[in-house]
Amino acid sequence: MTTHAFPKGTILGYPRIGRRRELKRAVEAFWAGSIDAAELEARAAELRAATRERLAELGLERTGSAIPESFSYYDQVLDTAVAVGAVPPRFTRFLAADGEVDLAAYFTIARGVGDDAPLEMTKWFDSNYHYLVPEIGPDTVFELHPERILSEFAEAKAQGFLTRPVIVGPVTFLLLAKAAEGAPAGFRPLDRIADLVPVYARLLDRLAAAGAEWAQLDEPALVSESFDESRDRVLEAAAVAYDALGASDARPSIFVAAPYGSLDGALPVLAATPVEAIGLDLVRGTFPAHLDPATEESLAAKTLVAGVVDGHNIWRGDLGAAFARAEAVQHLSNAVAVSTSTSLLHVPHDVADEAALEPRLVSWLAFADQKVAQVATLARGLIDGREAIETDLAGASAALADRAGAAGVRVPAVRQRLAALAAGDFTRASYDDRVAAQASLDLPELPTTTIGSFPQTGDIRRARARLVKGELDEGGYRQLMRDEIERVVRLQEELGLDVLVHGEPERNDMVQYFAELLDGFAVTQHGWVQSYGSRCTRPSILWGDVSRAAPMTVEWSTYAQSLTEKPVKGMLTGPVTILAWSFVRDDQPLGDTARQVALALRDEIGDLEHAGIRVIQVDEPALRELLPLKRADQPAYLDWSVGSFRLATGGAAPATQVHTHLCYSEFGVVIDAIKNLDADVTSIEAARSRMEVVDDLGASGFDHGIGPGVYDIHSPRVPSAVEVQALLERAVAEIPASRLWVNPDCGLKTRGYDETVASLEHIIQATRAVRAELTESVLVD
Numbered sequence: 005m006t007t008h009a010f011p012k013g014t015i016l017g018y019p020r021i022g023r024r025r026e027l028k029r030a031v032e033a034f035w036a037g038s039i040d041a042a043e044l045e046a047r048a049a050e051l052r053a054a055t056r057e058r059l060a061e062l063g064l065e066r067t068g069s070a071i072p073e074s075f076s077y078y079d080q081v082l083d084t085a086v087a088v089g090a091v092p093p094r095f096t097r098f099l100a101a102d103g104e105v106d107l108a109a110y111f112t113i114a115r116g117v118g119d120d121a122p123l124e125m126t127k128w129f130d131s132n133y134h135y136l137v138p139e140i141g142p143d144t145v146f147e148l149h150p151e152r153i154l155s156e157f158a159e160a161k162a163q164g165f166l167t168r169p170v171i172v173g174p175v176t177f178l179l180l181a182k183a184a185e186g187a188p189a190g191f192r193p194l195d196r197i198a199d200l201v202p203v204y205a206r207l208l209d210r211l212a213a214a215g216a217e218w219a220q221l222d223e224p225a226l227v228s229e230s231f232d233e234s235r236d237r238v239l240e241a242a243a244v245a246y247d248a249l250g251a252s253d254a255r256p257s258i259f260v261a262a263p264y265g266s267l268d269g270a271l272p273v274l275a276a277t278p279v280e281a282i283g284l285d286l287v288r289g290t291f292p293a294h295l296d297p298a299t300e301e302s303l304a305a306k307t308l309v310a311g312v313v314d315g316h317n318i319w320r321g322d323l324g325a326a327f328a329r330a331e332a333v334q335h336l337s338n339a340v341a342v343s344t345s346t347s348l349l350h351v352p353h354d355v356a357d358e359a360a361l362e363p364r365l366v367s368w369l370a371f372a373d374q375k376v377a378q379v380a381t382l383a384r385g386l387i388d389g390r391e392a393i394e395t396d397l398a399g400a401s402a403a404l405a406d407r408a409g410a411a412g413v414r415v416p417a418v419r420q421r422l423a424a425l426a427a428g429d430f431t432r433a434s435y436d437d438r439v440a441a442q443a444s445l446d447l448p449e450l451p452t453t454t455i456g457s458f459p460q461t462g463d464i465r466r467a468r469a470r471l472v473k474g475e476l477d478e479g480g481y482r483q484l485m486r487d488e489i490e491r492v493v494r495l496q497e498e499l500g501l502d503v504l505v506h507g508e509p510e511r512n513d514m515v516q517y518f519a520e521l522l523d524g525f526a527v528t529q530h531g532w533v534q535s536y537g538s539r540c541t542r543p544s545i546l547w548g549d550v551s552r553a554a555p556m557t558v559e560w561s562t563y564a565q566s567l568t569e570k571p572v573k574g575m576l577t578g579p580v581t582i583l584a585w586s587f588v589r590d591d592q593p594l595g596d597t598a599r600q601v602a603l604a605l606r607d608e609i610g611d612l613e614h615a616g617i618r619v620i621q622v623d624e625p626a627l628r629e630l631l632p633l634k635r636a637d638q639p640a641y642l643d644w645s646v647g648s649f650r651l652a653t654g655g656a657a658p659a660t661q662v663h664t665h666l667c668y669s670e671f672g673v674v675i676d677a678i679k680n681l682d683a684d685v686t687s688i689e690a691a692r693s694r695m696e697v698v699d700d701l702g703a704s705g706f707d708h709g710i711g712p713g714v715y716d717i718h719s720p721r722v723p724s725a726v727e728v729q730a731l732l733e734r735a736v737a738e739i740p741a742s743r744l745w746v747n748p749d750c751g752l753k754t755r756g757y758d759e760t761v762a763s764l765e766h767i768i769q770a771t772r773a774v775r776a777e778l779t780e781s782v783l784v785d
């Protein structure tokens with residue numbers, strides 16, 4: 005094997021959705037049947053080609069393996085599952101005879117079909133990106149399907165590029181997987197590492213044969229302590245895997261990237277394997293202060309890829325400090341390169357596209373393209389010395405100083421209010437007193453409700469687009485939204501739901517909507533970031549002290565309430581989620597920022613109560629997402645996150661029923677935190693994992709209202725009434741019916757009306773059936 009030099013500057017990955025969401029549009033057109041697979045392939049190839057050209061233009065070497073081949077049609081974990089043949093048996097009938105997965109089959113695995121549920125989806129580390137969870141059992145047959153990886157590499161070559169294929173590494177792949185249904189108790193996907201690694205080895209051989217000089221294996225799981233596996237077993241698996249992969253003499257050089265935190269004990273382990281390069285996240289993580297001599301010696305012979313440009317946020321940051329961090333690694337190895345700390349998947353393409361942002365704010369920012377340029381600058385600094393890049397470093401420092409002193413960054417009135425908070429502001433009346441005060445809501449057993457949003461139809465989105473373009477005036481837009489709210493309220497009454505919602509038609513996004521109304525935030529026009537599959541968000545930029553200029557939701561909620569006798573839930577997004585799904589200032593502790601947002605929400609809740617809204621939901625779907633990957637950091641996080649929710653809701657009267665909602669995650673680890681939120685009712689995603697969470701809840705002593713989801717809203721599939729009834733029966737077996745609510749997993753905004761109405765009908769039917777069973781069993785008893 006020839007060892008190749010690693011490029012001086014690189015990035016771990018780049019957004020793949022396209023500057024104007026070209027991939028989203030193409031993929032959705034393919035799903036809708038308006039373009040065929042060949043057309044989708046052609047558009048994706050065009051996008052990849054444009055990306056490579058752009059990255060070269062921004063300063064990455066065309067032929068030095070500097071450009072990562074990090075495209076995906078839907079998700080990189082699904083791509084890896086497909087590449088190693090780990091397709092669950094329920095989907096094999098969609099595959100070609102040789103097991104190859106064409107585009108239609110690929111999307112079927114991602115989205116489900118008929119009664120075949122898709123792969124579960126959950127959060128990717130501490131980000132708002134969601135991956136599909138592979139299902140691995142003792143009998144899963146691993147079999148290499150390298151076609152897509154090879155063809156993208158060849159496509160790049162034909163374009164004149166020598167790129168670096170990127171794939172999720174074997175340890176992370178198995179740690180992210182769940183045990184397939186029917187696997188024996190105690191089975192762990194990681195048990196299969198020795199069977200999986202040979203498939204990776206063959207993939208590497210094939211890449212070498214195709215001319216690849218480097219391959220990148222992403223192993224973020226090595227920085228995390230959040231897996232249900234002992235650290236020793238994880239490190240042992242890493243050692244076994246990379247010793248084996250390194251043993252081949254016909255392979256590219258191996259770059260193991262470990263974004264999202266410190267490798268800690270995994271660093272000596274990787275150092276002892278034959279891999280040629282190790283990527284360190286030096287933004288979230290740090291370099292160990294002390295290394296044993298053997299590790300020092302091994303590292304000296306490897307390339308250390310210093311991830312010093314933050315891939316996770318959009319601040320231009322302190323470039324001089326980043327350079328210093330990269331330089332500091334140089335005493336450990338002669339071969340140091342600079343990189344982003346994570347893939348740039350988490351940030352939008354280009355701040356130069358944001359004509360409407362204030363130029364002063366723009367000068368503080370760096371989106372993906374600016375970060376690539378920063379990497380190129382730092383790489384130049386490593387080669388030519390700090391003097392060569394002094395002007396760039398000084399420019400970044402000046403922007404940072406400008407930001408620190410800008411008006412709005414520190415607002416005395418906001419700070420005084422925070423300083424005056426007392427313990428009582430975080431606590432409501434006792435739960436029992438609240439239950440008594442809320443009896444006047446007069447709800448039936450197993451109350452039914454939805455999570456807030458109803459389908460965001462093309463008409464709604466077009467109306468908003470026309471408002472933004474000035475083709476529709478404010479009054480016309482408001483009227484259209486009121487019409488929509490009226491339709492949604494009538495529909496819920498007809499369906500027979502108990503606690504209604506207004507449907508959130510006026511919200512472009514549950515965070516951006518609030519960011520647009522709160523002081524201290526800026527929003528982008530084109531700053532799209534992939535959240536999952538074809539779905540994107542435009543994270544807002546929280547740059548200054550946050551305050552509320554005027555009520556934000558009262559008009560819509562009171563209008564909806566005026567249409568019905570049934571209670572309508574006020575609908576707010578909680579402080580943790582507002583932070584998690586925005587790009588947040590990095591110049592003060594997150595807890596301080598969260599409390600500012602909480603106070604704005606607290607005022608909103610007061611206004612809603614005043615206007616006669618009796619049930620208020622404060623969504624916190626991102627509570628789990630921000631949980632630090634290292635256990636030592638978790639208590640402090642849980643303290644400020646739970647505290648900010650309690651501050652937001654702590655002023656609510658006992659008679660006001662406070663709901664919260666969480667989704668997109670495994671909740672076991674934060675059950676106690678969910679309890680501490682002290683919401684009267686918590687709705688939680690559960691359908692996709694078939695009510696697994698109910699066991700955790702039962703075991704945890706959670707004793708407030710709970711609505712485990714009975715309808716997986718990520719999939720176009722309509723659950724049958726029988727299926728919903730079975731889920732409810734499972735829930736009733738664990739949770740007293742007096743505390744159980746019936747609701748979907750999450751909001752309905754991504755669904756169409758046909759599926760929504762049919763699914764809600766089934767939910768109501770199933771609820772009635774279970775209510776009848778409960779009455780009968782009471783009579784029998």
Ligand SMILES: Nc1nc2c(c(=O)[nH]1)N[C@@H](CNc1ccc(C(=O)N[C@@H](CCC(=O)N[C@@H](CCC(=O)N[C@@H](CCC(=O)O)C(=O)O)C(=O)O)C(=O)O)cc1)CN2
Nearest residue numbers: 132465466468469512513514515535538539540541585754
């Ligand atoms: N921020 C955030 N994070 C989240 C969630 C969430 O709701 N918000 N939910 C979870 C899952 N993630 C999700 C992320 C995005 C979407 C989603 O539906 N995104 C929409 C965009 C939502 C939006 O911003 N809509 C805007 C802009 C819509 C748009 O594309 N308009 C067209 C024009 C309108 C037309 O003619 O159709 C355009 O700009 O080209 C609006 O409604 O105003 C999409 O990708 O399609 C759903 C779930 C976890 N993380």
Ligand SMILES: [Zn+2]
Nearest residue numbers: 625667750751
């Ligand atoms: Zn949700």
